[in-house]
């Protein structure tokens with residue numbers, strides 16, 4: 001086999017209180033095609049690092065390849081774009097090498113390269129994912145998300161790099177705030193797992209990252225307030241931003257319109273659902 005395409009879903013992560021552990025795959029995708037080549041090609045850093053990670057993990061001799069990406073996931077907007085690229089390259093090289101690694105091992109390489117696991121997990125496995133940090137490497141539990149649930153995404157023109165958006169976070173938060181975050185992350189997971197979506201109301205509130213990242217996205221509080229007033233079950237910063245995601249069972253167009261109006265910034269909206277499949281690999 002010489003050529004492989006991997007279709008990888010973008011994702012929303014953190015879901016408010018679930019910093020670095022909760023994520024949901026979305027029906028917006030990047031398709032990464034990798035072809036064996038005769039000679040070494042020049043690649044951007046993200047692709048080189050990822051290929052190095054794969055060949056190091058498998059202990060196989062590196063082979064040259066070319067690649068292309070059909071891109072639907074907005075870049076640098078907190079929608080897991082870099083995880084789609086890394087996972088696409090990893091799964092394609094894995095298939096071209098005869099599937100040396102199983103899916104969990106590929107996910108772990110991707111999460112390590114990303115520096116956080118909460119986009120790599122939904123991109124790999126689809127649906128709602130919870131990543132645990134057990135010794136021996138991160139573990140993943142997943143379940144499907146109903147297609148009754150709409151995700152309304154406000155995608156500002158503003159690009160945010162994850163690294164500086166992590167650097168502004170404090171090294172400590174108060175005990176009472178930590179307790180509230182734990183409770184909210186558990187409520188969010190239980191509400192999605194049981195499909196008792198009304199229980200999501202109020203559960204997306206967070207003390208770990210959103211208050212600090214509002215400095216980068218000053219319209220975050222007013223977009224959250226507007227979406228929730230218009231009937232959204234809850235609204236949160238997607239990953240490290242700049243996308244703001246609302247969850248609703250009804251009237252997604254109306255919620256998209258009020259989010260856009262409240263932002264008073266150049267932005268677009270996407271209305272989508274969860275992707276319950278995760279990355280899919282196709283041989284040519």
Ligand code: HSE
Pocket residue numbers: 013014019020021078079080116118119162165166209238239240241
């Ligand atoms: N959990 C990561 C963060 C996601 O918030 O920094 C990055 O999109």
